[in-house]
Amino acid sequence: MTTSLPQSSGRPVVTDGGLETDLIYHHGVDLPYFAAFPLLDDERGRELLLRYYNEYVDIARRAGAGLQLETPTYKANPDWGDRLGYTTGDLRRVNRDAVVLLQRLRDRAGVETLLISGNLGPRGDGYVAGDTVDPDEAAAYHAPQIEAFADAGADLVTALTLTGTGEAVGIVRAARAAGLPVAVSFTVEVDGRLPDGTSLAAAVTTVDAEGRPDYFMVNCAHPTHIAPGLTGGGDWRTRIVGLRANASVLSHAELDAADELDEGDPVQLARAQDALRPHLPSLALIGGCCGTDARHVAAMWGVAPAG
Incomplete structure (x- = not known):
């Protein structure tokens, strides 16, 4: 396990918000299958992405x-x-291009520390557990994307919205083989458990025993949904370094069925997240997920929104 990442040693690190929901609902961008990566293939798409990222630089x-x-x-x-x-x-090219885009932004951003994380999601639906995943199969499946990130010079890999431990272990193995630090982020339902019913404590403990990523996160859930999963004792909670919360208190099923974006209230979201801090002594990396934008992340960091 590397200790070179600033958030691993407790340094506060901002991360971004709900890219896809922001682009769809605030910028009128059509993202088939909720996929933003095709935007890298045209100039207008790249400009949209850079405008989005620059809000978090600020x-x-x-x-x-x-x-x-x-x-x-x-x-x-x-x-x-x-x-x-x-x-x-095509996928190898676009994953490399994504890293290069952020490297160019970093060159002119004027931020002392700007890490570029190669982001990957689950093979299936991030809201549905699906079948049990074999770690070796998951490693082989995700390896080409991770290798593309490594070849392009990403600083780490972050796997978001994972629903079970098998895929998480496989991703850690693939990242280690590629020589990259790796963060594993689980999502939880309203009861604080993973979609497959595993407790957050068991998920962290299991993956640590099998592969030990650099740190863990929780994403794509409202803080009030994460809270029930943090009860009880154990040092496992010190392994959770990052949070990317949803804006809405709706369940995953309710969000899937919704026709409109539930943006919630940025200030209330920040307060709900702050209420988790006593249970997360290592929390250092904070951003948002579905329904959030720069307003929500600014509130989480106690700064006024830009403009």
Whole structure:
């Protein structure tokens, strides 16, 4: 396990918000299958992405914190790429291009610390547990995307919205083979458990025993949904370094069925997240997930929204 990442040693680090929901609902962008990576293939798409990321550069500056930006590649894996007409070669190119885009932003951002995280999502639906995943199969499946991140010079890999431990262990193995630090982020239902029913404590403990990522996160759930999963004792909670909360208190099923974006209230979201801090002594990396934008992340960091 590496200790070179600033958040691993407790340094405050801003990360971004709900990229896809922000682009869809606030910018009128059509994202088939909730995939943002095709935007990398045209100039207008790249400009939209850079405008989005620059809002978080501004927040990090004003908060006096480091910054970690996730590549727009959550769905840039073989199954989802195939649905969008991307070949294996196309996916390798687009995953590399995503890192390069953020490297160019970093060169002119003027932020002391800006980490580029190669972002990947689960093979299946991030809200549905699906079948039990074999770690070796998961490692083989995710390896090409992770290798593309490594080749392009990403600082780490972050796997978001994982629903079970098998895929998490496989991703850690693939990242280690590629020589990259890796963060594992689980999502939870309203009861604080993973979609497959595993407790957050058991999930962290199991993955640590099998592979030990650099740190864990929880994402795509409202803080009031995360809270029940943090009860009880155990040092496992010190392994959770990052949170990317949803804006809405709705369940995953309710969000899937909704026709409109539930943005919640940025100030209330920040307060709900602050209420988790006594249970998360290592919390250092903070951003948002579905329904959030720069307003929500600014509130989490106690700075006024830009503009």
